Amino acid sequence: MKKSVVLAPLDPVHDIGLKMIARGLTQAGHEIFLLPPDLTSDEIIETIFSKEKVDVLLLSRTLGYGVGEILARFIDVSDAAGLRNNTKIGIGGMAIRPELAAELGFDAGFGPGTTIEEVICFVEGREYHPDPFRSKKEKIDMTASYDYQYRHTGIGEKLAKISDMILDWVKDKTSPGVKRAKLRDELWDVDRWRRREGNGELYNQYPEMCSEVPQKYYTTGELHPKTRRFTVEEVRGLEHYLEETKRRMSVLKLQHTRKKPLVFNQYGTGCPFMDVGHILASEAWGADGVVHFDPSWGARTEGFLDGFLTHQEDGTVITPANLNRIHGALEKSTLWQVRAHRGLNTPETVVLAGKIGADLTKINICYGSLGAGTDPERMTIDGYHSILFAKKYNMPFDVVTNEELAGVPAHKAFAGMLIVSDLAVRLGARPILQPLFAYSPEVMIHEYMEDNYIDFNAAKIYALRQIINAPIWPGAPIGFLTHTEDRVQSATTTALHACLAMSLEVDAISIASTDEAYSGGPISVPAKIDTLRAVQDSLRFFGQASIKPTPQADKYAEQITERIEKVLEQVIKTGDFVSAIHNGVLGSREEGAYPGRIGKDTVTTI
Amino acid sequence: MSNPLHQIMDALDVETFIVCDNELQGRNIMLNMLKNWGFSDVDIVFAQHVGPGTRIRGRAYAYRPADKYAWLLREAAKVDQP
Numbered sequence A: 001m002k003k004s005v006v007l008a009p010l011d012p013v014h015d016i017g018l019k020m021i022a023r024g025l026t027q028a029g030h031e032i033f034l035l036p037p038d039l040t041s042d043e044i045i046e047t048i049f050s051k052e053k054v055d056v057l058l059l060s061r062t063l064g065y066g067v068g069e070i071l072a073r074f075i076d077v078s079d080a081a082g083l084r085n086n087t088k089i090g091i092g093g094m095a096i097r098p099e100l101a102a103e104l105g106f107d108a109g110f111g112p113g114t115t116i117e118e119v120i121c122f123v124e125g126r127e128y129h130p131d132p133f134r135s136k137k138e139k140i141d142m143t144a145s146y147d148y149q150y151r152h153t154g155i156g157e158k159l160a161k162i163s164d165m166i167l168d169w170v171k172d173k174t175s176p177g178v179k180r181a182k183l184r185d186e187l188w189d190v191d192r193w194r195r196r197e198g199n200g201e202l203y204n205q206y207p208e209m210c211s212e213v214p215q216k217y218y219t220t221g222e223l224h225p226k227t228r229r230f231t232v233e234e235v236r237g238l239e240h241y242l243e244e245t246k247r248r249m250s251v252l253k254l255q256h257t258r259k260k261p262l263v264f265n266q267y268g269t270g271c272p273f274m275d276v277g278h279i280l281a282s283e284a285w286g287a288d289g290v291v292h293f294d295p296s297w298g299a300r301t302e303g304f305l306d307g308f309l310t311h312q313e314d315g316t317v318i319t320p321a322n323l324n325r326i327h328g329a330l331e332k333s334t335l336w337q338v339r340a341h342r343g344l345n346t347p348e349t350v351v352l353a354g355k356i357g358a359d360l361t362k363i364n365i366c367y368g369s370l371g372a373g374t375d376p377e378r379m380t381i382d383g384y385h386s387i388l389f390a391k392k393y394n395m396p397f398d399v400v401t402n403e404e405l406a407g408v409p410a411h412k413a414f415a416g417m418l419i420v421s422d423l424a425v426r427l428g429a430r431p432i433l434q435p436l437f438a439y440s441p442e443v444m445i446h447e448y449m450e451d452n453y454i455d456f457n458a459a460k461i462y463a464l465r466q467i468i469n470a471p472i473w474p475g476a477p478i479g480f481l482t483h484t485e486d487r488v489q490s491a492t493t494t495a496l497h498a499c500l501a502m503s504l505e506v507d508a509i510s511i512a513s514t515d516e517a518y519s520g521g522p523i524s525v526p527a528k529i530d531t532l533r534a535v536q537d538s539l540r541f542f543g544q545a546s547i548k549p550t551p552q553a554d555k556y557a558e559q560i561t562e563r564i565e566k567v568l569e570q571v572i573k574t575g576d577f578v579s580a581i582h583n584g585v586l587g588s589r590e591e592g593a594y595p596g597r598i599g600k601d602t603v604t605t606i
Numbered sequence B: 001m002s003n004p005l006h007q008i009m010d011a012l013d014v015e016t017f018i019v020c021d022n023e024l025q026g027r028n029i030m031l032n033m034l035k036n037w038g039f040s041d042v043d044i045v046f047a048q049h050v051g052p053g054t055r056i057r058g059r060a061y062a063y064r065p066a067d068k069y070a071w072l073l074r075e076a077a078k079v080d081q082p
Helices: A016-027 A041-050 A067-081 A098-104 A116-124 A153-170 A176-187 A190-194 A212-220 A232-247 A272-284 A320-329 A346-356 A365-370 A376-392 A402-406 A410-426 A441-446 A455-467 A487-503 A525-542 A552-574 A577-582 B023-036 B070-080
Strands: A004-009 A031-034 A056-060 A088-092 A108-110 A227-229 A262-267 A289-292 A309-311 A335-339 A360-362 A397-400 A431-434 A436-438 A475-480 A508-511 B011-019 B042-050 B053-061
Touching: A004 A016, A004 A041, A016 A031, A016 A056, A016 A116, A041 A056, A041 A067, A056 A116, A067 A088, A067 A098, A088 A116, A098 A108, A108 A116, A153 A376, A153 A410, A153 A552, A153 A577, A176 A346, A176 A376, A190 A320, A232 A272, A232 A320, A232 B070, A262 A272, A262 A335, A262 A475, A262 A525, A272 A289, A272 A309, A272 A320, A272 A525, A320 A335, A320 A346, A335 A346, A346 A360, A346 A376, A365 A376, A365 A402, A365 A410, A365 A577, A376 A410, A376 A577, A397 A410, A397 A475, A402 A410, A402 A436, A402 A441, A410 A431, A410 A455, A410 A552, A436 A455, A436 A487, A455 A487, A455 A552, A475 A487, A487 A508, A487 A525, A508 A525, A552 A577, B011 B023, B023 B042, B023 B053
Parallel strands: A004 A031, A004 A056, A056 A088, A088 A108, A262 A289, A262 A508, A289 A335, A335 A360, A360 A397, A397 A431, A436 A475, A475 A508
Antiparallel strands: A227 A309, B011 B053, B042 B053
8 A cells, every 4th residue: 555655864964775765665656755854853743744644754864973862852752743643653774773763662773784675564564574585595506517527638537547546446345434334324214213213223233343432332321521411401492492593594695696606614513502503693694505523533433422412622423313403403405514524434424414414525535544644545445435325325525625734735635636536426426626725835835825815726726627527615614724813804814715716606615704713712603604794795795796816827727737637647657546645646744744544454355 | 681691602702902011911901801790711812912002802601512501491491481
């Protein structure tokens, strides 16, 4: 129904917001009277009474000084004049907060960030629901449009030879990790477990395949010293909290007019309940996906614990119950990655995550061997089976290159990433390349970023695209080693790296919180929101515009590509992939890469 | 009314500018201030002293992982209410 609306600025000059709202209301079919600035309260009220009927008065106030007194006086005068008998009064503007408006007796208060639609709803007496086009999100398969064809035939041919070597090496080998994964795959029925009908026959054999901590748990009920079970009261609290929060939950989109990149952040406070709180906040502020981080001791342990457990330190313990609760709390549109890349539970993590419903996982044999402490033989056989399980459970996975942070040059880390990716494609899986956007030791030593942080990071993407048509997801997080403890600096560097990623049209990014460089305690929720907000505004700033690297990026890309090919030649020359890792071909001790020892001598011949 | 601090999900950050001679002084002032406000689990996330004083962010953890969070337990209490 058509409404009669008077709009009046309570400022000497500012009325831009009211003009925009007047236009919106006119387009919506309402009758509009826009008064000039600098009228007194009495003049505004007189104007209203001079008209036959005014349904709504919309006031605005931009200047902050004296706002409380001015608005209170206006309400007093309008009450005395009987204005409010027939007219609703709303107030908006930069100086307005909804709580102030309510306190003073206005019918509505519209602060900064109010949409025109919101005001129209107030005028029409309708409940406001945020624009579904801004908040509607769907899960996206970032691998869907890639065929993994090699554009660089020389590198493609070399990778094929190396995959042959690996396939030949793994064919008669197994490990405790592979055996546990196969057991979980065959005997654990997630639907039955969700119906509280137990674990079937899994735990008849499982405990004896585990190392000390899980074995103790299954035989005596003893937990890891830093963990405890949740109480019944806590569980009921979580369920009610989720029920209430989900009812009012909405999610932002960070991307403006582009579709890419998807934005991920990580969680892993130690406590799955705190994680749920962090995840809900991340989703609400626009994260497209979240990444599960488990404790570092999880990578050195054979087997998983069970139960609903909270952990006092970094990393949330992987148990079926913990993963299931987290999965149940996620928004339907949220991509969920459970990383499996680096330890003795790698293949079983993929199986468990796959059964519970993860969308993505993370596997890299080279990083797991050289940067994460796992024995190269063990990591190779476990990695191979992890890839097979990732395929079975329909989970694309990123191949992370974090060994760069130890000092391994990008071209060596990339050679390792491409080896694992080629193997994965050969096995029918869908790998995602994960180069770092980082101020890495290699970059510092060679001064590749002396002028800017753009060219060398861009060169990585150029190089990978010259080699293969595959999805790319820089991480993790982007801007590694450029963050400081300064919140503003940290959010800025994340946002700028996000804009570089956007300009390069990569498929996804993982971002840090502004607590990235702070090591004194757990990451806080506001620190996560800081970077999500910074990224959203930066993507809005650029729209379809871009960051343009200098010609130096092409030179770096050429250099990286040439060096990758040479590394692959050396791997072939070594004759054996595992030996190549031990010999430093994919990252040497001098470069900070040490072949891991966890799980040494546990690989057996079938 | 319940303690409003119980509704903080994890940590309370305080950002300000402290007029002082050096960073150490700024840090001490912030830590003492947070302790005087009744917080025990406190830290400095960031401090930078330049010229007239220290730009600083202090943090008081209301909860650390594996604590019992009142914002969650009150949800359980709501369920119990008739």
